[in-house]
Amino acid sequence: MESTETPTVLTVDSLLDHVQAGPARLGRTRLIGIDGPAGSGKTTLATRFAARAEARGLRCQVLHMDDLYDGWDGAVRGFGLLRDHVLQRMADGREGRYRRYDWGLNAYAELHVVPTTLDLLIVEGVTSCDRDAAGWQSLRIWVETSNDVRLGRGIERDGEALRDRWLDWMRWERDHFAGQRTRDRAHVIVDGNPAVEHAPxxxxxxxxxxxDHDSAAS
Known part of the structure; x- marks a missing residue:
């Protein structure tokens, strides 16, 4: 696929074709990372990728970074858990393991296992495409939309009482993405609130x- 600079409609299947045509980089599993600012539409996109993958008979699992953060200040620690206890273990031929963080109880809860027999692992959420994961990823996707849309979605989901938390998070993630060059390193940049007609x-x-850029340093 060639680089494009204007809005272009692609099928999810065409991107899955690209992923399957390339080598597995996480043991026998192909890894897709979906990153971008909070409220941009990453979870929705991950769900659609998983549905299309399963429709073609692939063994697929979605891992949400929100399940690894230990609260609002836990994104970097959450990525460390992903890297060390899921991705590195799978690269070594062992099942990935993590405990889901329960935001209501403010504590880690039940254990989840990520088997080495997966065809496709989709990790979505802020920090999912940090540099240390790049060598294992077959596809890096960045999803974006305006700050107003993102904040509106967040307040609708979490309530007005968390507006200040959202604003603090938005400032933090802006600086984190700049340091990681997450958007620049993405293979695909997706409009999370498109005006272009398409089949969602x-x-x-x-x-x-x-x-054309597949290394962590690119």
Missing amino acids: ETELVTKSVHF
């Missing part, structure tokens, strides 16, 4: 597609 369950609207 099977298609996405991209702003840019680049498959």
